[in-house]
Every structure is written in structure tokens, then in C-alpha cells.
Amino acid sequence: MTGRLIGVGLGPGDPELMSVRADRLVRRAATVAYFRKAGRAGRARTLIDGLLRDDVEEIAMEYPITTEIAVEDPAYNAALSAFYEEVAADLRARIEDGEEIMVPCEGDPFFYGSFMHLYTRLKDHVPVDVVPGITGMSAAWTASGAPITWGDDVLSVVMATLPEDALARTFAETDALVVMKIGRNMDKVRRALRQAGKFDRAWLVECAAMAEQCVMPLAEAEGRRVPYFSIVLVHGQGRRP
Structure with missing residues (x-):
């Protein structure tokens, strides 16, 4: 399999605090998938604005509207779980077709971030790389x-x-x-x-x-x-x- 998923830690927000490896992966990415709220650009996408290739393919993963549901309500977790299952399935199909997909992450991908939910759903099925970042x-x-x-x-x-x-x-x-x-x-x-x-x-x-x-x-x-x-x-x- 030539495709893979790459979670890239962008650091806390200052572009100069992004690692050399993260910067290289962002600039070469042919496909980038990023989380955002509906109607918003998304913080991770905003952080890499101006760094992406002109011909990059973008996949916006838009969170379901859950603000009207209390966090402790089981319906909240169910809505997010269904969302992560859906986007993970889409990315898996693309990767199995040979696509390399870069997911930019604020801070570090393994520190309270949405990327972790993709990682746990995909790591046993497709190659996944993770690039740490400053929290x-x-x-x-x-x-x-x-x-x-x-x-x-x-x-x-x-x-x-x-x-x-x-x-x-x-x-x-x-x-x-x-x-x-x-x-x-x-x-x-x-x-x-x-x-x-x-x-x-x-x-x-x-x-x-x-x-x-x-x-x-x-x-x-x-x-x-x-x-x-x-x-x-x-x-x-x-x-x-």
C-alpha cells in the first residue's frame, strides 16, 4: 500500500514554532484533510494558509452541530462517534486507493486533539504517521x-x-x-x-x-x-x- 495518513502537529500558532519536518510535509501535501466547524475556516487550516501547494486537494471535515446537547448527555458522544466513523471511512477508502493524506493539527496530534479519533480508527488498517508538535x-x-x-x-x-x-x-x-x-x-x-x-x-x-x-x-x-x-x-x- 502506497497511501498513508499523516497527522502533523503545527505547534501552538506561531509558524516559526512549527518543526522543520512539519513544514516540509505541509508544503508538499497533495491532499489535506482538516477539522472545522460549519461556516468556519478552521484553526488548523488557517495556520497553514499560504504554505500549501496551489494544486492541493482539500477535504473539510465539518463537526456535527452538538452545542445544543450537554457534554454529559450520551447523545453528544454518539453524534461525535458517528461523525468520526464517517470521516475515517472516507479517508480509509482514499488511502487504500493509494492517496497520501495530511491532517494538520493544532499543538500536538496526541494531546487532546481530534486527530486521535482518526488514529484509533485507522491505525490497524492503513499506514499512519504522526509528527509531534509544541503544545x-x-x-x-x-x-x-x-x-x-x-x-x-x-x-x-x-x-x-x-x-x-x-x-x-x-x-x-x-x-x-x-x-x-x-x-x-x-x-x-x-x-x-x-x-x-x-x-x-x-x-x-x-x-x-x-x-x-x-x-x-x-x-x-x-x-x-x-x-x-x-x-x-x-x-x-x-x-x-
Whole structure:
């Protein structure tokens, strides 16, 4: 089989933070498949705008509309599962016909990304390559101007979609924090950080390594409506020489 699927990590948003290998694969791709919401260009596609061949074939994989379904509702997972099955089947057929398909991914393909759902459905049937990328959280703590961990610090990456009591418990038990998927959960994250005694040390980083990057102490962001690409950080204070 000559066809294959390639998941390419683009990094956090700055083109200069894309790896040499990722840049080469993007520029040579004959077929590119990317995820997007209906009516949107898609962040991954936007990041490679101007890098693609003039004759590239584009496959837009548009998410089903699930915003009216609660995340905990089984119907939400069912809708996404059916979507991933459908697009994976389409890509598999193309690859089995000898096509090489590049899937651009924000950050790293194996870190909370949609590409993972293609990977698990296709890896046992067609050749699949994965190119790692710099994660958004790495760009975020770099933008904050301070190391995220020292010495024996334990770093926890936590989804803000968890229940508030689970957030507060995890926040209290760890040394350094990266909180993702903030969105509508910001007030819950604030309350959990206060319960854990870490609110005053928390930082908000919006759109790390992108043109619209903004960094501030979380205490200065009361009432602020944050964009999708936002991360809350609490830096570790562990052992150091």
C-alpha cells in the first residue's frame, strides 16, 4: 500500500514554532484533510494558509452541530462517534486507493486533539504517521515568563469541564497546574482555585503564541469573557539549588 495518513502537529500558532519536518510535509501535501466547524475556516487550516501547494486537494471535515446537547448527555458522544466513523471511512477508502493524506493539527496530534479519533480508527488498517508538535500549554507557560515546574514539582493538566468539587480537590493536591477547556467554565475554575488556596498565584494566558496573545494574573480578569484558546496556569514552587 502506497497511501498513508499523516497527522502533523503545527505547534501552538506561531509558524516559526512549527518543526522543520512539519513544514516540509505541509508544503508538499497533495491532499489535506482538516477539522472545522460549519461556516468556519478552521484553526488548523488557517495556520497553514499560504504554505500549501496551489494544486492541493482539500477535504473539510465539518463537526456535527452538538452545542445544543450537554457534554454529559450520551447523545453528544454518539453524534461525535458517528461523525468520526464517517470521516475515517472516507479517508480509509482514499488511502487504500493509494492517496497520501495530511491532517494538520493544532499543538500536538496526541494531546487532546481530534486527530486521535482518526488514529484509533485507522491505525490497524492503513499506514499512519504522526509528527509531534509544541503544545499550547508549553507556549502558555513560556508566555507567562516563569518556569511551570521546579525540582520535584508534580504538574497536573486538568480539564475545566470536570465537576467543581473534583477541580478543587485536584487543584489542592498538585504543585503546578495547567487548566484547559476554560470557555464557559471560568467562574467554576475561579471558585475551585479559591477553595484550593491557589487563586492568587493563578495566571490567565489567552491565545499563546498567536497574534492576539494576552497574559495577565487571573485576579485581574474578573468578569472577562475568554476565547477558546485560553489556559489557566499555577506555577510550581518546588525545590531548586
